[in-house]
Each structure stands twice: as structure tokens, then as C-alpha cells.
Amino acid sequence: MRIRxxxxxxxxxxxxxxxxxxxxxxxxxxxWDHMQLTQEQCxxxxxxTFERKKFTRIEKISNSVFVDFGAxxxxxxxxxxxxxxxxxxxxxxxxxxxxxxxxVDLRDEFNRR
Numbered sequence: 001m002r003i004r005x006x007x008x009x010x011x012x013x014x015x016x017x018x019x020x021x022x023x024x025x026x027x028x029x030x031x032w033d034h035m036q037l038t039q040e041q042c043x044x045x046x047x048x049t050f051e052r053k054k055f056t057r058i059e060k061i062s063n064s065v066f067v068d069f070g071a072x073x074x075x076x077x078x079x080x081x082x083x084x085x086x087x088x089x090x091x092x093x094x095x096x097x098x099x100x101x102x103x104v105d106l107r108d109e110f111n112r113r
Contacts (some may be wrong), residue, residue: 027096029103030088033111038061039080046076046085049110072099074106085110 035042046065051057055067055074057069066075072091079085091099 013017016061024093025094027091027099028088029096029099030086030091031103031107032084032086033107034084035078035080036083037078037080039078042078042080042083042085045110045113046078047105048113049076050074053106053109071095072102076106076110 003025037045043060043063043065045056047060050065050067055069057068059066063079064075064077066073068074070091072095074087074089077086077088087103087110089103091097
């Protein structure tokens with residue numbers, strides 16, 4: 001009997017903890033483009049792109065440059081040996097259009113170098 005009560009209490013607690021915000025899927029967006037840059041040039045351009053767009057909390061890790069923008073996380077990933085780069089990001093599930101726009105805008109700004 002105790003086990004059933006414990007199991008019922010756990011199920012009730014888990015059900016109560018599952019709010020609509022937690023059940024919502026996140027937004028994810030990405031684009032890629034060709035480039036003729038070295039790895040270091042690509043990373044420098046990605047960093048400069050984030051700076052020109054006035055992003056803060058910019059962080060370079062390995063082959064990527066990351067930034068936080070409100071509820072969004074965005075990044076450039078440079079793959080010079082394949083002559084391409086990716087721009088990708090994630091955020092709240094109800095903000096997919098805004099995220100898509102941010103990612104495309106970053107790609108366009110990167111290509112203005």
C-alpha cells in the first residue's frame with residue numbers, strides 16, 4: 001500500500017511540474033554559406049559581425065563564436081577545410097520567425113565584410 005501511495009504521489013508531482021512552457025519545443029534555425037577564408041579569418045569575421053551588431057557576451061570556443069541575445073543563443077561555426085561556415089541559433093519555441101530573421105541577418109552581415 002505504501003508503494004502505491006508513493007508512486008501515486010510521484011506521478012502527481014511530475015504531472016504538476018509539467019507546465020506548458022516546459023512542454024513547448026524550442027526554436028532552432030540555421031543557414032550555411034560558402035567562403036574563401038582561412039579558419040582564423042572566418043573566426044575573426046564572425047567575432048567582428050557580432051560586435052558590429054552590438055551583441056555582448058561574445059565567446060570564441062574552438063571553431064565557433066557564440067553569443068547570447070536575450071532568450072536566444074546564436075553562433076558561427078567555421079569549417080575552412082570545407083570552405084563553408086554555419087550560422088545557427090536556438091530560443092523559445094514561440095519565437096521561430098524572429099530567430100530565423102536573426103540567423104539570416106547574421107549571415108548577410110558576415111558576407112558584407
